[in-house]
Amino acid sequence: MSKYAQLITDLHEEKYLVEGLKERGYEVEVHPEGAPLGRYFSEQEAKTAHVIIRRSHLKGAFGDIGFARQPDGRLVAIVDELDQQCGYGAKWLGRVQQLYKEKQTLATARAKGYILKSREVVETRDGQQVRLQFVVRR
Amino acid sequence: MLEKMITITIDVQGNAAIDLEGFEGRGCEKAFEDFRGGDRVTVERKKPAYYTSRQPEQKKTQR
Numbered sequence: 001m002s003k004y005a006q007l008i009t010d011l012h013e014e015k016y017l018v019e020g021l022k023e024r025g026y027e028v029e030v031h032p033e034g035a036p037l038g039r040y041f042s043e044q045e046a047k048t049a050h051v052i053i054r055r056s057h058l059k060g061a062f063g064d065i066g067f068a069r070q071p072d073g074r075l076v077a078i079v080d081e082l083d084q085q086c087g088y089g090a091k092w093l094g095r096v097q098q099l100y101k102e103k104q105t106l107a108t109a110r111a112k113g114y115i116l117k118s119r120e121v122v123e124t125r126d127g128q129q130v131r132l133q134f135v136v137r138r
Numbered sequence: 139m140l141e142k143m144i145t146i147t148i149d150v151q152g153n154a155a156i157d158l159e160g161f162e163g164r165g166c167e168k169a170f171e172d173f174r175g176g177d178r179v180t181v182e183r184k185k186p187a188y189y190t191s192r193q194p195e196q197k198k199t200q201r
Contacts, residue, residue: 002157002158002159002160002161002166002184002185003156003157003158003161003166003170003182003183003184003185004155004156004157004158004181004182004183004185005155005156005170005174005179005181005182005183006153006154006155006156006179006180006181006182007153007154007155007156007174007177007178007179007180008153008177008178008180009148009151009152009153009154009177010176010177010178012175012176073176090151091150093152094149094150094151094152095150095152096152097151097152097153098148098149098150098151098152099152100152101148101152101153101154102148104175105146105148105154105173108172108173108175109172109173112172114144114169114172117143122147124149124150126149126150127150128150129147129148129149129150130147130148131145131146131147131148132145132146132147132148133143133144133145133146134143134144134145134146135141135142135143135144136142136144136165136169
């Protein structure tokens with residue numbers, strides 16, 4: 001029997017998120033207890049996050065970008081609306097999640113004894129997909 | 139015997155598709171759970187191996 005499934009990625013594991021962001025060249029702060037996000041306009045609502053990229057490391061950004069731990073364990077991105085329109089929107093976040101998922105998948109495979117057979121980047125109309133193939137260790 | 143193969147395709151939004159081939163019985167579910175992690179499943183379907191192997195034969199008898 002074989003099986004096919006589609007999954008929605010949730011960011012749960014901080015280390016893969018941090019690794020992915022660093023791989024993209026960002027300096028990342030990790031605050032286990034949370035820390036305030038810098039704002040551009042003083043009247044904006046104050047927010048805290050557990051993983052933060054300061055705006056000084058985000059080209060053209062108006063505010064910091066953060067990932068806040070939710071009660072259910074997920075890390076949810078906090079991006080200023082202005083910044084969403086300036087290169088840090090759905091496409092940027094998608095790339096972050098893609099790197100996260102790849103790192104998480106490779107680590108899981110290593111830990112569970114699967115063997116990476118190939119890694120392929122596939123160009124699609126929407127952008128690059130990453131295809132990983134594993135075989136079961138005999 | 140088919141090689142047990144797991145293909146993970148991660149799209150531009152970071153969501154993944156898992157394709158398991160050549161598995162039998164519980165091994166399929168175990169591999170699926172290993173790679174699912176804590177992610178939510180939106181689509182799931184089983185693909186019995188005999189379906190693909192019998193397909194050409196069925197076509198022949200229809201003619």
